[in-house]
Amino acid sequence: MSRGAPAGTTELVKLASRRDRLLLAVWADALIGSSFSTAYSLKDLFPDAQSRRTFVDGIRGASGAAPLYGAVNGTSLGALTAWRLGVVAALAAAVMSVMLVVRHTRADEQTGRQELVAAGVVDRTAPLVAALQLAVSMDLTVGVCIGAVLPILGLPVAGSFALGLAVAGCGVVFAGVAAVTAQVFESARTATGTALALLAGFFLLRALGDTDDSVAWLRWLSPVGWAQQVRPFAGDRWWVLALPALAAAVLVPLALRLLERRDYGAGLVAARPGPARAGAATRGAFGLAWRLHRGTVLSWTGGVLAGALVTGSFVKNVDVLAGGASVRELMTELGGTQDLQDAYLATLMGTFGIMAAALALSVLTRARAEEADGRIELVFSGTVGRARWVTSHVVIAAGGAAAVLAAAGLGTGLSYGLSAHRLGHGLGSMLGAAFAQLPAVLAVGAVAVLLLAAFPRYTAVSWGLYGIFAFVTLVGPSLKAGHYLMDVSPFSQVPKLPGSPFEATPLVVMGALALAGLAVSLAAFRRRDLLA
Known part of the structure; x- marks a missing residue:
């Protein structure tokens, strides 16, 4: 000692x-x-x-x-x-x-x-x-x-x-x-x-x-x-x-x-005791899930809105900030277009999409903590079924991610639209580019739900996969990564909006895979034992 x-x-x-x-x-x-x-x-x-x-x-x-x-x-x-x-x-x-x-x-x-x-x-x-x-x-x-x-x-x-x-x-x-x-x-x-x-x-x-x-x-x-x-x-x-x-x-x-x-x-x-009766907004499985995660969802949404308002104001200066040819080349590779402003905005929306996926994972891994700490048994002792419990956390994760993307599109659209004197166009295009990230977010979340339902002890592995997806998406273009490596990440499949043509096929496919993953997860969760 x-x-x-x-x-x-x-x-x-x-x-x-x-x-x-x-x-x-x-x-x-x-x-x-x-x-x-x-x-x-x-x-x-x-x-x-x-x-x-x-x-x-x-x-x-x-x-x-x-x-x-x-x-x-x-x-x-x-x-x-x-x-x-x-x-x-x-x-x-x-x-x-x-x-x-x-x-x-x-x-x-x-x-x-x-x-x-x-x-x-x-x-x-x-x-x-x-x-x-x-x-x-x-x-x-x-x-x-x-x-x-x-x-x-x-x-x-x-x-x-x-x-x-x-x-x-x-x-x-x-x-x-x-x-x-x-x-x-x-x-x-x-x-x-x-x-x-x-x-x-x-x-x-x-x-x-x-x-x-x-x-x-x-x-x-x-x-x-x-x-x-x-x-x-x-x-x-x-x-x-x-x-x-x-x-x-x-x-x-x-x-x-x-x-x-x-x-x-x-x-x-002293900790404040909860209300004697649950309010309408916090009653049932979905109300409980909202009460558990509302602080996380609201703080993330507010933080992203503030960040989007700041980063969106950089658009009018992006030609100056790009500086040399190497910076311009990197920005066009990340943004998928030769127009520097569109490339910057597309990169920004992709980054916010990755952040929204982090929120979804934090909600879903918190659901695993509810099981590990034994609180889930009290929930199941009532009328709440397993499928409803899982679905409630999935809905909050998806809704929270959608709220984050909406804040990203709104903040960027406001600051960009006001600086370019095209507020209506800026808001519309940025909200569309932001929500185009949602299917990729849902696909990443589906992996976490599947691990939670079938292999609960390995739920944290979803964070490792998320790190790989984020690294490939953000760093892959600068490292000249090959096509097959880039395709590993769901975020690489999202159309780089604005500036690039909109393609609905990859978004529909990722959305369908996310729904299929949820169905498999619900079936797997019904069959396995609860773990402490």
Whole structure:
């Protein structure tokens, strides 16, 4: 045991690392790999100073660039890398920290696992300290690795480590935030949701500061803004890294103090009891499914609408943003047309389609959790049949995906139509392009339903297949992937609208396959035993 650490901390860190070894590897590879690939792609797309200056001029003229990525602080390759990566990587590190801390504190306490651990020689504060050690060590490891890999591409060493530690700093702050929310709320889901809502609020605070120079000081109130204010490759303000350290020094003792003041299994804020009678909207199998998933569906829909409003505003600047010939070639390959604006919009709609599929999978895999946790047996003890239960979750998943696509088409159509002074045409074409993605989303969801019904222990495999589909669709054209490889993904079968001719055949085929998959799933679910 390390000196000063609560009894059992070292053992719990080892246990948590072993439990999450795959998850930790995926997070680390994603953050480190994305930093290297971002710098590499920017170096390839903008090989000279002139092309970078042209791109930066376009970025500064795009109304949606600053809220999304922040201000670009120079025309060097390092400055572009920090602009493109900094905010996104900081958000990803924060999400990783929140997930890790809540999983190994409140979630373990909620499931009773922590009670078994406490039966040994383990101090009450050890699980929280161990979770914080794991999260902070992961953040710092990722930050140091980012600083180590970027110089391989010729970027300055000091700026590389400044960028890596700026990303790590945001993760460290939200490890502390999650430690506090895990003490305040009884439910792991509420603790996670509150921490992520705070992250979204800080992101919006930073975005407002980057949008309007008169309130630029708001960036200093946000941990996400602190990552920008380090200014990697543009002055390297090392002293800004003291801000996340100070925030963590306040949040961690606060979390430990709150832990001492609450009972085991309880939160400082008592859970609100449900209504004595179910309302009409939440009655029955479909009402229960809606109640379980409505927070996820509404938050995804709102987030996509906001993102579509921002990214749609880039359309009028796409000719400038495309810069060199290599960027134009890549955009036309992704969008399926030589018109850069149509290619950009088609790529955007394809990306939103992939996001809608992620929502559908999150709903369906949550249904599997209902079975694994034993709650499904209570549902089946009443009048709800198996087919109705599965269908209720499928309807919410499909309806939620449709809502996300509608938000994507509406947001993009509004921002694009207003900027081009063709609001009616913009809304109509964007809504049509968005809903063209729905059959591919349903096909991906059908795979998850089939696994849930026939092979429930392998339901999570649907996320692996989803990752393959997304990678092939988004990265395949730039890698010059062959026709047979591209056809693996359902999203590659969707007509690239607007700009390309509309083809109904692939959409009808994918829709029919999704319905057939649902029918097979219902039959399989009726025949198998329930699993815990």
